[in-house]
Amino acid sequence: MIDIGINLTNQRFHEDLELVIENAKLSGVNALMVTGTSIEESQQAxxxxxxxxxxxxxxxxxxxxxxxxxxxxxxxxxxxxAVNKQVKAIGECGLDFNRNFSTPAEQEFSFVQQLELAVELQLPVFMHERDANERFIELLKPYIKQLPNAVLHCFTGSQADLERCLALDLHIGITGWICDERRGGELIDLVKLIPQDRLMIETDGPYLLPRSMRPKPKSSRNEPKYLPYIAQAVANARGESLKQLVQQTEQNSKLFFKL
Structure with missing residues (x-):
């Protein structure tokens, strides 16, 4: 398994980071993709x-x-x-019109600038989108054929959103959102529609601890050691064996990030 989205620079990992990494390895997670979310966080990553x-x-x-x-x-x-060989993609970039911590205009400018940089450097893009799918697709579309690869991580949208993404041949990252009985019901149905070679899995820790885990962990912090639980939930939703799902998503991730 490969966790394609983990925020290891988050302060919730500062006290026991080495243990988190060791537990990930013991849980069968073979690589972690640490997410850069700002210049400072990317440097730390x-x-x-x-x-x-x-x-x-x-x-x-x-x-x-x-x-x-x-x-x-x-x-x-x-x-x-991005010159460093450990950096495998440009991002996390995209649009979030749900919270608008930055204005839509600021978000769109930043997103396009990073798409152009990814084209220039011929690196994949690791993208975020919330409540902005049509505009997200509109901005991405002119660049998609020039990019080596593109993934929308932590997909939580509608069937129409997914269809627009798949029409551009995007990869789709699935998190513990699929394990949330309050919000993840639609995703359980939609995950079946993702082609085998476009699917990847992630924790997005420390966020999105799978709510359906039993026994429930004492801490609300999500971490890579829980990726097998997410993998099982995705496999169940798709009607696949865990082994099949793990092999396919790991192969997809290795090809996407050139690991």
Missing amino acids: LALCLQHPDYLYCTAGIHPHDAKTFDDKSLESLRKL
């Missing part, structure tokens, strides 16, 4: 990866929440980070 170069890899980007921080120096900072 790369520093972590350099300490564990055969196990940790990362993205470098500016999340839509942080798009307001995008300035004249941002692209050059991302370009310098």
Whole structure:
């Protein structure tokens, strides 16, 4: 298994990071993709990866929440980070019109700038989208054929959203959202529609602890050791064996990120 989205730079991992990594390995997770969400977080992600170069890899980007921080120096900072072989994608970038921590205009500018950088560097993009699917697709579409690969991580949208994404041949990342009885019911049905070679799995820890885990962990922190539980939920929803699902998603992730 490969966890394609884990926020290891989050402060909730600071006290026991080495244990989190060790427990991931013991749980059958063979690589972690550490998410970069700002210049600072991307720098921290790369520093972590350099300490564990055969196990940790990362993205470098500016999340839509942080798009307001995008300035004249941002692209050059991302370009310098992306030269390192541990950096496997540009992102997390995209649009989030749910919370609008940055204005839509700031988000769109930051997203397009990062798409252009990914094309220039010929790196995949690791993307976020919430309540903005049609505009997200509209901005992405002119670049998609120039990009080596693109994934929408933590998919939580509708069938129409998924169909628009698959029409552009996007990869789709599935998290513990599928284990949430309050919000994940639609995703259980939709995950069947994702082609085998487009599906990847992730925890997005420390967020989105699978709510249906029994016994329920004492901590609300999600972490990579719980990826097998998410994999089983996805396999069940798709009517596949766990072994089949794990082999396919790991192969997809290795090809996507060139691991």
